[in-house]
Amino acid sequence: MDTEVLVVGAGPTGMTLANELRLAGVSTVVADRLSRRSELSKAGGVQSRTLEAFDQRGLMESLLGTGNYPTSSGHFAGIPLSPEYSRHRLPWRSVPQVAIEGFLEQHLATQGIHIRRDHELTVLDQDEDGVSATFADSTSLRCRYLVAADGAHSTVRSLLRAGFPGQAGTATVLSADVRLSGADQVASHTWNDDGDWVALFPLGTDSQGREMRRLVVGGPGRSVPRETPITEEEIRDGLRRVFGSRIELLELRYARRLTNAARQVEHYRHGRVLLAGDAAHIHLPLGAQGMNTGIQDALNLGWKLGGVVRGWAPEDLLDTYHAERHPVGAAVLRNVQAQSLLMDWVGTRAPEVLAAKELFATMTRLPEVQRHLGDLLSGMAIRYEMPGSGTHPLVGRSAPDLALGPVRSHELLRSGRGVLLDPADRFAKVADLWSDRVDRAGQGADTEPMLIRPDGYVCWAGDPDDLEAALGRWFGAPR
Numbered sequence: 001m002d003t004e005v006l007v008v009g010a011g012p013t014g015m016t017l018a019n020e021l022r023l024a025g026v027s028t029v030v031a032d033r034l035s036r037r038s039e040l041s042k043a044g045g046v047q048s049r050t051l052e053a054f055d056q057r058g059l060m061e062s063l064l065g066t067g068n069y070p071t072s073s074g075h076f077a078g079i080p081l082s083p084e085y086s087r088h089r090l091p092w093r094s095v096p097q098v099a100i101e102g103f104l105e106q107h108l109a110t111q112g113i114h115i116r117r118d119h120e121l122t123v124l125d126q127d128e129d130g131v132s133a134t135f136a137d138s139t140s141l142r143c144r145y146l147v148a149a150d151g152a153h154s155t156v157r158s159l160l161r162a163g164f165p166g167q168a169g170t171a172t173v174l175s176a177d178v179r180l181s182g183a184d185q186v187a188s189h190t191w192n193d194d195g196d197w198v199a200l201f202p203l204g205t206d207s208q209g210r211e212m213r214r215l216v217v218g219g220p221g222r223s224v225p226r227e228t229p230i231t232e233e234e235i236r237d238g239l240r241r242v243f244g245s246r247i248e249l250l251e252l253r254y255a256r257r258l259t260n261a262a263r264q265v266e267h268y269r270h271g272r273v274l275l276a277g278d279a280a281h282i283h284l285p286l287g288a289q290g291m292n293t294g295i296q297d298a299l300n301l302g303w304k305l306g307g308v309v310r311g312w313a314p315e316d317l318l319d320t321y322h323a324e325r326h327p328v329g330a331a332v333l334r335n336v337q338a339q340s341l342l343m344d345w346v347g348t349r350a351p352e353v354l355a356a357k358e359l360f361a362t363m364t365r366l367p368e369v370q371r372h373l374g375d376l377l378s379g380m381a382i383r384y385e386m387p388g389s390g391t392h393p394l395v396g397r398s399a400p401d402l403a404l405g406p407v408r409s410h411e412l413l414r415s416g417r418g419v420l421l422d423p424a425d426r427f428a429k430v431a432d433l434w435s436d437r438v439d440r441a442g443q444g445a446d447t448e449p450m451l452i453r454p455d456g457y458v459c460w461a462g463d464p465d466d467l468e469a470a471l472g473r474w475f476g477a478p479r
């Protein structure tokens with residue numbers, strides 16, 4: 001073997017995974033076909049759950065320190081969600097993907113992981129013992145497992161002939177990174193009476209301190225083939241229709257057309273090859289859910305793959321990656337499709353769509369609806385099915401951040417190991433059997449006992465009789 005794991009693709013998914021594998025003590029190569037990192041802003045922000053995961057790894061402060069990233073409460077189908085109803089410690093932050101990628105690449109480099117650039121995977125072959133990968137320059141590499149984090153047009157997915165069912169794109173809108181004048185007080189989404197709409201999101205400031213924005217322009221008659229060249233005049237026209245002369249385009253940096261294609265692979269695991277991020281699911285970028293879902297795929301997969309490679313976890317722990325993340329990806333696709341319909345993304349102006357949109361807009365004024373949608377788009381609503389881990393309401397959810405004397409419980413996850421909170425100091429004996437994989441902490445703290453997986457999800461709480469089984473299920477056989 002040349003390396004234990006080969007990660008194909010150095011986007012946010014691949015780099016997050018490489019960091020998780022590093023924590024798990026696994027030798028990892030990250031290969032990307034680009035000769036240097038993309039400078040496109042791409043996804044516009046990080047959800048509460050993603051921020052929380054960065055915090056659990058001790059990376060959040062330094063990530064947020066790389067720029068001036070405003071908080072936001074987000075939107076659902078273009079209807080703003082009020083910060084007043086958010087129930088999460090870390091609100092959404094408008095950190096553009098380009099900043100996250102730069103940060104992760106630098107962090108990996110400081111840990112000795114350097115992306116192998118100009119490495120385009122073209123062929124792969126797997127057998128019982130491992131995977132052989134060949135690159136466009138005819139070099140090859142042998143690894144025990146390969147993870148496809150190679151994006152929406154995944155080569156690995158094609159080579160596997162993996163089923164990628166879903167909906168083909170039926171319409172496009174225009175998306176651009178711009179500088180504007182007069183856009184300071186504008187809502188995230190604005191429609192005119194003819195159904196033309198403009199969405200605006202902050203992208204922070206450029207190197208000269210000037211405000212950059214993501215602009216999306218849609219509406220009836222706006223859908224054209226994806227390859228149609230985009231002109232400044234098309235953008236000016238879109239702005240004029242919605243805002244008159246109030247907002248002006250000062251500079252266009254980058255533009256592309258987005259389609260409403262929505263697909264998801266049938267299986268996240270193909271033997272020794274696993275798919276993550278956009279390689280596994282694509283959909284409209286409403287709420288930057290693609291990047292966040294990809295990062296969270298990586299967090300779910302990293303420690304499990306690490307455990308299998310290191311030998312303490314049974315092979316079937318890897319199957320829980322598909323079991324847990326496929327339903328999350330499917331739910332994201334569904335909420336994006338619902339948003340697309342409810343905001344009339346395509347610009348149909350169909351009476352039944354407009355009626356649903358109007359009714360939905362009224363409903364979103366209800367605090368409980370606001371809270372529900374806020375939870376959905378924060379990533380905090382995720383609850384994994386964990387058979388055999390008990391039925392306590394905390395099981396399957398991301399662990400609360402608890403004050404344990406001088407430390408917070410989330411800080412205990414920095415090592416990438418499991419954590420058993422044992423406030424009554426009664427589980428020392430059983431915990432000792434897993435002490436090479438799980439840290440016991442929180443003695444004397446004002447909390448209930450719980451077992452937290454390395455990805456920050458509670459996998460046992462409640463009945464003490466279930467603890468040993470949960471330790472075995474998630475952390476392998478006792479020492």
Ligand SMILES: Cc1cc2nc3c(=O)[nH]c(=O)nc-3n(C[C@H](O)[C@H](O)[C@H](O)COP(=O)(O)OP(=O)(O)OC[C@H]3O[C@@H](n4cnc5c(N)ncnc54)[C@H](O)[C@@H]3O)c2cc1C
Nearest residue numbers: 009011012013033043121150151155277278285288290291
């Ligand atoms: C141009 C663009 C604009 C976007 N705009 C938005 C937006 O406005 N809002 C939003 O929410 N989301 C947006 N997205 C989607 C969002 O960026 C993705 O959800 C996110 O990038 C997914 O991360 P990933 O790491 O899974 O895949 P990617 O970020 O796509 O990374 C995949 C990596 O794999 C590499 N790769 C591909 N094939 C190979 C191969 N054969 N061998 C080696 N390396 C390979 C690529 O070079 C790339 O670096 C955009 C995506 C793109 C591509």
